[in-house]
Amino acid sequence: MKKATTHVIQNESLIFERSQPGRIGYRLPALDVDETPLDEIIPAELRRDDDLEGVPEVSETDVVRHFTRISTWNYNIDLGMYPLGSCTMKYNSRLNEKVARIPGFANLHPLAPERDAQGALEVLYELEQYLAEITGLPGVSLQPAAGAHGEMTGVMIIRAFLDARDGVKDNDPPARNVMLIPDSAHGTNPASAHLSGFTVKTIRSTSEGLTDLDHLRELCAGGDVAGLMLTNPNTVGLFERNIKEICGVIHEVGGLVYMDGANMNALVGVARPGDMGVDVIHLNLHKTFSTPHGGGGPGSGPCCCTKELEPFLPVPRVVKDGEQFRFDYNRPQTIGRVKAFYGNFGMHLRALSYILTHGNDGLREATEAAVLNARLIAHQLADTYDKPFDAPPMHEVVFTDKRQSRKGVHTLDIAKRLIDYGFHPMTIYFPLIVQGAMLIEPTESVGRQEIQQFVDAMKSIAREALEDPEMVLNAPHTTRIGRLDEAAAARKPVLRWKLEEKEGVTAA
Amino acid sequence: MLKSVGLESAVDLFDSIPADIILRSPLNTPAALSEIELLARFESLAARNTAARRPSFLGAGAYSHYAPTIVDHLLSRSEFFTAYTPYQPEISQGTLQAIFEFQTLVCQLTGMDVANASMYDGSTSLAEAVLMAERITRRNRVIVSEAVHPEYLQVVETYVKHAGIALQHASFGDESGRIVDVSDTLDESVAAVVVQSPNFFGCVEDVRAIADTVHKAGALLVVAITESASLGLLQTPGACGADIVIAEGQSFGVPLSLGGPYLGLFATRDKYARQLPGRLVGVAADKQGRRGFVLTLATREQHIRREKATSNICTNEGLIALAATIYMETMGRRGIQEVATQCAQKAAYAARRIGEIEGFSLPFSAPRFNEFVVRAPIAADGLLKRLADEKNITGGLALSRYFPDRPNDFLVCVTELNSRVEIDALAAGLKEVWSLESGV
Helix, strand or coil: CCCCCCCHHHCCCCHHHHCCCCCCCCCCCCCCCCCCCHHHHCCHHHECCCCCCCCCCCCHHHHHHHHHHHHCCECCCCCCCCCECCCCCCCCCHHHHHHHCCHHHHCCCCCCCHHHCHHHHHHHHHHHHHHHHHHCCCEEECCCCCHHHHHHHHHHHHHHHHHHHCCCCCCCCCCCCEEEEECCCCCHHHHHHHHCCCEEEEECECCCCCECHHHHHHHHCCCCEEEEEEECCCCCCCCCCCHHHHHHHHHHCCCEEEEEECCHHHCCCCECHHHHCCCEEEECCCCCCCCCCCCCCCCCCCEEECCCCHHHCCCCEEEEECCEEEEECCCCCCCCCCCCCCCCHHHHHHHHHHHHHHHHHHHHHHHHHHHHHHHHHHHHHCCCCECCCCCCCCCCEEEECHHHHCCCCCHHHHHHHHHHCCCCCCEECCCCCCCCCEEECCCCCCCHHHHHHHHHHHHHHHHHHHHCHHHHHCCCCCCCCCCECHHHHHHCCCCCCCHHHHCCCCCC | CCHHHCCCCHHHHHCCCCHHHECCCCCCCCCCCCHHHHHHHHHHHHHCCHHHHCCECCCCCCCCCCCCHHHHHHHCCHHHHCCCCCCCHHHEHHHHHHHHHHHHHHHHHHCCCEECCCECCHHHHHHHHHHHHHHHHCCCEEEEECCCCHHHHHHHHHHHCCCCCEEEEECECCCCCCECCCHHHCCCCEEEEEEECCCCCCECCCHHHHHHHHHHCCCEEEEEECCHHHHHCECCHHHHCCCEEEEECCCCCCCCHHHCCCCEEEEECHHHHHHCCCCCEEEEEECCCCEEEEECCHHHCHHHHHHHCCCCCCCCCHHHHHHHHHHHHHHHHHHHHHHHHHHHHHHHHHHHHHHCCCCCECCCCCCECCEEEEECCCCHHHHHHHHHHHHCCECCEEHHHCCCCCCCEEEEECCCCCCHHHHHHHHHHHHHHHHHHHCC
């Protein structure tokens, strides 16, 4: 069926293309102080001389329509299931949003006197206590702004601890320089290790999808191992059941264990990294603790560690003296600051609200539901899609396109076809060790009915791959635009709009 | 549901976890609160943040500005705030187009060629800019002005510790408040010079002159901005010759929120685009030739390059970048200029009023945007404490927090939100507290 015309909401242009000279969408109060000649404040040669040419001139209605229209081109959790493996797309409570907008928090300046910001300091302190309890790791810093930032903080803490312990001076080459990372890890792990001055060595995974202990031991024999970065449950959704032995091997050679907490949604209330032998972990408040992903941030990546590593956490730390809270900057062994101020406080508020509204039993129930939902999908799709690892998964499950690819239908095609069925695709081609990976994480925020619909959609696509592969290969069919040529976009990148283009002149 | 996957109880779901690490007792966190109880709890915590409820002249990296009502309304749409990173462009065009507009606006305001999709904040952006300058030049010394925000400098120090980069400080003139001439310290080992303008003391630097000096030595000029509202009035770093520009974008419609979440603006020259950290959105077309937007130049990034990536950053500050985009578009060409002009005018008025008080002076002579240092006749922290307690005004930031050798200096910030009445009350309050202290 062909539409007679394309409605304007399908064709919202760039705001720059909507701009009309002289149009405005704001009003400020008239200047209420005696005016000083501008030249006396800032001489002309220090002022901009382009009159902000090209910056849009639009009305308030223009802006509201503009963003409302383009917003309708986004999939979102409130619309339906978002089964991105490793991303933990769970419901974002409106109550948490309301909490973060309370004026006493939203209007609080980071450099306000501590005695006049006691409520905010208490929020930080209380959240730290709960995250320590949940991870079993007593030292907590809320400063890192995202998961990768928390990773960097964690490995820098390892670096600082080892250098202090081994008596490595500032300009000496470090005695231990190797960070071991499984081949299934998130790309941020090696990137964060590199940023902290480590050389990365890769550990193989076994055919069961777990860390290869023999290979780990072999790599540890070199004597230069600083530590291990491990995700648990790992990125194929399996719990590393040898975790205590793995930590033991690393500790025996004098290294430390960093756990990537991306998959904590499988563990909260059930098991604690601190009890497994882990030394330091980051949490993703935007995954496990439901702070919104916001189309790609802001995140929040608190770092939790053992008592032994606590002196190395970033400054300032929030401490309680009697009934008063204050920031403590006097930590001589600290790695320093990783961010101005104290972290993404707005996210801390939301995460604390999540913990308090769930309660301790609710936190565990969420974990159980998340794992059960993944188990259900694993169970129901195992006959249709190749499931490379036999073990029952935790909160996410990986399949491959092995069966469908015989007909020329690949993971990308299955993902795109899923869009036509009303679902956001799963994570694809990750982890890298699984060819044609489809990593599915339903989270606790879907009910049985929606899971059943998802399973039905996946089965239907598998049938289509056999009977009508073209249908899958050309998907999606229901979206405003089709598959975009990403290779061409990268070859000749256009990364901004330019004024000239509006007048039909090609920009250089 | 358990039965359908062949299990008896929820405990069986965790069979793969060894028994000795299974938690046997409930978490020691509180029982669930209802919505009513929770809001009461947070309202009472918020009420203890008394500093949030009084006139304030704090700046120093976080600024009180007006945000049009539609900013929060639009970003609160489910379609924006409950979406993920736009990995599937066919169903993420809203987010992608907004980022493309954001990148364009950042370029327009900074006068640069290309900007990324945003970073965590200004401080981490500066650290990434220093690392980027090292990558581009393959040189390992970086000169940083001491008039850069002290917390930004601390973050840079943390980031470069393991990068083989030597940081060297350049001081500022005691009278001008501007960075001293750095030409003596420049040689072919210098990757970059980092200046902030307006600098931490509110002084507008002569960026063009610094750029000439820096470029003569083959180094890059990194310009940092903490108060982005200044871009509505001051010459763009791009026009002055900056190679990398980073800024804290909080001024563009983002609440103070005790320091985060904010957003880093990050822009550079076309020739360095492939050295940028972070996400980039570009134009693409589908088979029918329809315009769309995609994440692009991903080969710089960690999920592909792993330890060889330009940064470990995974995503951007999506929703905050959206807030800034809505802000910049709503305020628009005229509003961004008017906010900047009002800030400069009101700060000039406030500086004049405070400078007139017997015993108070303004130690730095350089042109200022909306922040300035005041030298009080007594210790600034005590003075500001009394002002808060007795006059209910947060009068600024005592510089002794970062500069112990400046006990009497404090930094005052004035924005379009500070009325003349507030400014007059500040000046009167300072005068009164000082006269009480001095017993005159």
